[in-house]
Amino acid sequence: MTFSKRIKKLASLVDSDAYVIDVGCDHGLLDIYLTLKNNNKCVACDIKESALNNAIENIKKYNLNIDVKQSDGLNNIDVPPHSTCVIAGMGTSMILHILNNNKIANLDNLIIQTNNDYEELRKEVLKLGFYIVDEVVIQDKKIWYVIIKFKKGYRKYNKIEYIFGPILLKKIDADTFSYFNYELHKYRNILNSIPNKYLFKRLKIKYILNKLNNYIKNVGPSL
């Protein structure tokens, strides 16, 4: 069985020995990888029985002790104090729906990989009493993924940090640089698609482009 670059990157943000609740585990590959390589105790949960059957089959192949539970979000899950919760491969609105649960009070760490709307995700998770301690990007099969690690606590960020990530904007490495180049091209295309009469919309995109250009100019020469 092979583990994707994305699964390995997700695992790299999980503290070894942590008690991990993987919400929306699907195939259970993250839980298998964490149990094998990171000494984690994992609970693999999913709302879909078919996904859980898939996870159970995969876990059997490795003969591992991973709890598997059917649950809508954390509803059926015991969340012991100091747990880590991973939610990956879903959209921001579903992730926020799952986090709308009192049980998150017992979480120390939250590791999230959303498929969309990073700004909304960062803002709303901050409101739940978490702050950002790490962020990584990874390109897997030509798709860019951003993975964010939150910890219990309070911080404030500015607009551009909510959009692109306070940690990512300080990172100096080839992957992050490529990711911001990709974002630069994306926002240039967005700007080109906005008619001149929408002055305010164009100004907002120009502001973002300016920040991205700054990152590229500052980081490029040091790589």
Ligand SMILES: C[S@@+](CC[C@H](N)C(=O)[O-])C[C@H]1O[C@@H](n2cnc3c(N)ncnc32)[C@H](O)[C@@H]1O
């Ligand atoms: C695209 S898969 C991602 C699987 C895995 N987390 C990963 O990153 O590779 C999304 C999974 O989330 C599950 N899911 C969606 N909504 C859920 C919810 N409210 N509670 C638990 N699981 C959910 C789906 O059934 C599906 O198996």
